[in-house]
Structure formats: structure tokens, C-alpha cells
Amino acid sequence: MFNQIVRFWRRKDTENCAEAEENELLKRIDKNKLPCHIAIIMDGNGRWALRRGLTRSYGHRAGIEALRDIVRICSDLGISFLTLYAFSTENWKRPQEEIDTLMNLLVEYFHKEIDELCENGVRVHPIGRISELPASARKAIDMAVQRTRENKGLTMNLALNYGGRHEIVDAVRAIASKLANGSLRIEQISEKLISDHLYTAGQPDPDLLIRPSGDLRISNFLLWQLAYTEFWFSSVMWPDFRRIHILQALVDYQQRERRFGGLNKKT
Numbered sequence: 023m024f025n026q027i028v029r030f031w032r033r034k035d036t037e038n039c040a041e042a043e044e045n046e047l048l049k050r051i052d053k054n055k056l057p058c059h060i061a062i063i064m065d066g067n068g069r070w071a072l073r074r075g076l077t078r079s080y081g082h083r084a085g086i087e088a089l090r091d092i093v094r095i096c097s098d099l100g101i102s103f104l105t106l107y108a109f110s111t112e113n114w115k116r117p118q119e120e121i122d123t124l125m126n127l128l129v130e131y132f133h134k135e136i137d138e139l140c141e142n143g144v145r146v147h148p149i150g151r152i153s154e155l156p157a158s159a160r161k162a163i164d165m166a167v168q169r170t171r172e173n174k175g176l177t178m179n180l181a182l183n184y185g186g187r188h189e190i191v192d193a194v195r196a197i198a199s200k201l202a203n204g205s206l207r208i209e210q211i212s213e214k215l216i217s218d219h220l221y222t223a224g225q226p227d228p229d230l231l232i233r234p235s236g237d238l239r240i241s242n243f244l245l246w247q248l249a250y251t252e253f254w255f256s257s258v259m260w261p262d263f264r265r266i267h268i269l270q271a272l273v274d275y276q277q278r279e280r281r282f283g284g285l286n287k288k289t
């Protein structure tokens with residue numbers, strides 16, 4: 023009993039410290055200089071679970087908690103676009119059981135979260151080769167897209183069966199077919215035209231890319247769109263990633279000088 027009480031107060035202490043740090047970080051964030059678009063590679067679910075002697079599937083389930091928290095904070099802060107890498111074109115190489123868990127979690131996530139997403143004005147926009155996903159996943163995605171289509175708050179791009187190279191291939195195919203049927207001339211091909219044929223057409227490129235879990239690579243994510251994005255890496259595994267980490271990333275982001283290949287004001 024005594025040990026339980028000690029554990030309770032220790033947990034309370036940790037929570038209070040985290041809350042105090044969050045408030046401190048919030049004070050340092052300039053609300054007028056927030057990134058318009060944040061992209062996140064939700065990585066580390068498997069390692070998080072294995073370190074605890076649990077199955078990788080358990081790690082993905084824990085990853086959903088982080089997903090909820092991060093969508094909430096981004097929506098509360100007034101971020102316009104949040105792109106989340108949930109399932110890559112390469113993830114089909116994983117054991118069928120893990121793939122099934124991820125697809126089932128996707129269905130469960132949308133059914134459980136749809137009301138809150140609507141209340142917060144979140145618009146769901148899947149990106150990737152969605153037509154190749156299992157029927158149950160497509161049905162849940164369709165439902166979420168339909169229910170949230172009129173929402174005006176945060177746009178949540180959920181990258182599913184997504185690959186940056188596939189995305190470019192799909193854009194090239196669409197452009198080539200317009201050239202072939204005469205509705206487009208070669209001189210009209212520009213950076214903007216290519217952007218307009220990506221899954222993220224009409225959206226600004228990400229200002230900030232966050233990758234938790236310690237790996238320092240972009241793993242075929244948003245290859246075209248990340249040209250001038252600021253990167254922020256963290257060793258925290260995705261299931262442990264919470265609002266405090268987003269706030270840390272934002273404070274760091276706001277201290278950077280983005281030059282887009284130009285010079286800073288003083289030089």
C-alpha cells in the first residue's frame with residue numbers, strides 16, 4: 023500500500039513538472055510565427071514495445087495515443103496542415119499480422135475519433151495509393167473524409183500506402199497523359215504545375231518535419247515538398263511523444279533563420 027502511494031505521488035510530481043515545462047514553453051512560442059504545415063514521421067512504435075517485452079502490435083496501439091494528443095495540440099494551436107506518415111509503400115514487407123493490426127487500428131481510430139475530429143474542425147485528407155488498401159480501411163477513410171469534408175480547421179493529411187517516389191511517378195503519369203491528349207504543352211511544365219499534381223496539391227510545403235525515435239533519415243516521405251523544410255529530430259519514441267515535444271520543436275523552429283537559399287538580412 024505504502025509503495026503504491028509513493029508511486030502515485032511520484033507520478034503526480036512528474037505530471038506537474040511536465041505541465042510547468044509546457045507552460046514555460048508555451049510562453050516562449052510566438053503565436054504569429056507558427057509553422058503553417060507540420061509533417062511527422064511517426065517512428066519507433068516497434069522498438070518502444072520490444073524494449074518493454076511487448077509485441078510490435080502493442081507498440082502501434084500505443085502510437086495511437088500519441089497520434090490523438092498531437093492532432094489535438096496542433097488543432098488547438100491553430101496549425102493549418104499536419105501530415106502524418108502512418109503506412110509507407112515499403113511497409114507491405116512487414117509480417118501480415120503487423121499489417122493487419124495497422125489496418126485494424128486505422129479503422130478503430132476513425133470510428134472512435136470521428137466525433138472529436140468534427141468537434142475540433144479537423145478535415146481528414148488521406149494521401150497515398152488509397153485504392154490499394156483493404157476494403158475495410160478504405161471504407162473507414164471514406165467515412166472520415168465525408169464526415170469532415172466541410173471542416174475549416176486543421177487539415178490532417180494521413181499518409182497511407184504512401185511513398186514519395188510513387189507520388190512523383192503518379193504526378194508524372196498525370197502530366198504525361200495531359201501532354202498526350204493535347205490539354206497541356208511542354209512549356210507549361212513548371213515547379214508549380216508539378217506541385218499541383220502531387221497528393222498535397224494546393225497546400226503549402228511543410229515548414230517543419232519532425233522525426234522521433236532517433237533515426238536521421240526521411241524514408242521516402244514528401245520528397246518534393248521537403249526541399250526547404252526545417253528538420254527536427256528527437257530520440258523519444260513515437261508512443262511517448264506528447265504535446266511537450268511538439269512545443270519543444272516549435273521553440274527550436276522559431277529560433278532558426280530560414281533563408282531559402284538567399285542571404286540573411288544582416289549580410
Ligand code: FPP
Nearest residue numbers: 064065066067068069082085086108127128
Ligand atoms: C513506424 O514505427 C510506425 C509505423 C509503421 C506505423 C505508424 C502507426 C501508428 C502511429 C499507429 C497507427 C495509426 C494509424 C492511423 C494507422 P516502426 O514500427 O517502424 O517502429 P520501429 O522503427 O521501432 O520498428
